[in-house]
Amino acid sequence: MKPAADAKNDTSKRILDIAEQLLLTRGFNAFSYQHISSELGVRNAAIHYHYPKKTDLGVALIQRYRRRFQRFVDAQHTLAPQQQLERYFTLTDAYFEHDQQICPSGILTTEYQTLPPEMQAEANAFVDEMRDWAVRIAEAGRADGSMHYGGTPQAMGLLMLAALQGGLQLARTDQTVLPALKIQIRALLGLATPLP
Amino acid sequence: MKPAADAKNDTSKRILDIAEQLLLTRGFNAFSYQHISSELGVRNAAIHYHYPKKTDLGVALIQRYRRRFQRFVDAQHTLAPQQQLERYFTLTDAYFEHDQQICPSGILTTEYQTLPPEMQAEANAFVDEMRDWAVRIAEAGRADGSMHYGGTPQAMGLLMLAALQGGLQLARTDQTVLPALKIQIRALLGLATPLP
DNA sequence: GAAACTCTACTTACTGGTTAGTAAGGTGTC
């Protein structure tokens, strides 16, 4: 057994978990190491031991998102485009139901001008990856004849990403937003509402 | 002449102008009275004289947005739906071109959980008004036969609002976002790109 | 097998800067 190595990983990971929750509900500028340390039951400096600068923590957070998102995408590359879109919707719903969290790309682009350059670079890459994925769904849906829409797949994917990012934010003022948005996106793609 | 009254109004208004710029580029949590006072060339306490609490300033900012937006909407109630949509696009472009500002509703809903209740209430009302306007455009466009889309006008208006709000944020990482989004929304509504 | 070491994961204690907000006073205008 190696309790030392496990303990290190565990605290490091728990810091990321708490920071993620704070990031998606309050934003990067509106949470402090105090929030994390009091939640974790340790002192402030313990967080600095694992992530010396807040920038380090921010970069680690986005990098973990990128890895997780890549696994999410990889895990369903065999699914039909329509099913992939439904997974996308499910992911969006999950954010909202978890303390009205919003999409990470929404936080990062909204606070973009105040973020350190290292985080801006990670945010750029993350947004690119999310956009590419949305575009691939629109492309595949047109290619296999399951989705029917005007314009290019590039623009349609972008529109879906932008609408869901904005929709998650708007949902905080009105919880009927997300269901209506999902129905409308399906309607624009000529899709039927799927059976459970 | 009434220089006293003008001076009061002028300083008060200039504080709002500077605060607005800071809000739309940095967010409410990421600007301070110091930012405003140094920009304005006065001391910190002078800002507190006009807006005792930061909450007061925030509420005044949103209320001014609401008045301005209402005037914007009223000023074009005689225009055709398609022209109203183009005005909406122009408004969006103007935000982006002004130091990559984003939509006020985007900031307010993203920082929603950290805002004081008075600002949350104003934000709710503001988002409602923006949404209503988008819905009315979609309704009028369907009614006069100029726009053709699936789904309800309520959902279509919501989708346009959400997409433009998210799109303004995403445009910070890639400036080609907004043009593509506008083209796609027109395509989904069966509209031709208007001539200048 | 025990003393000496090294490393991880913290702690206490602190610095310097920023924050919103207040209290009291000054200055010019009606």
Place this chain on the structure above:
DNA sequence: GACACCTTACTAACCAGTAAGTAGAGTTTC
């Protein structure tokens, strides 16, 4: 002299970040 509009001077809280020390577990050396 009353009021609008500021100033100086301050408080208390919070912020990121650092320095130095410590407890304990594992590792090395004789």
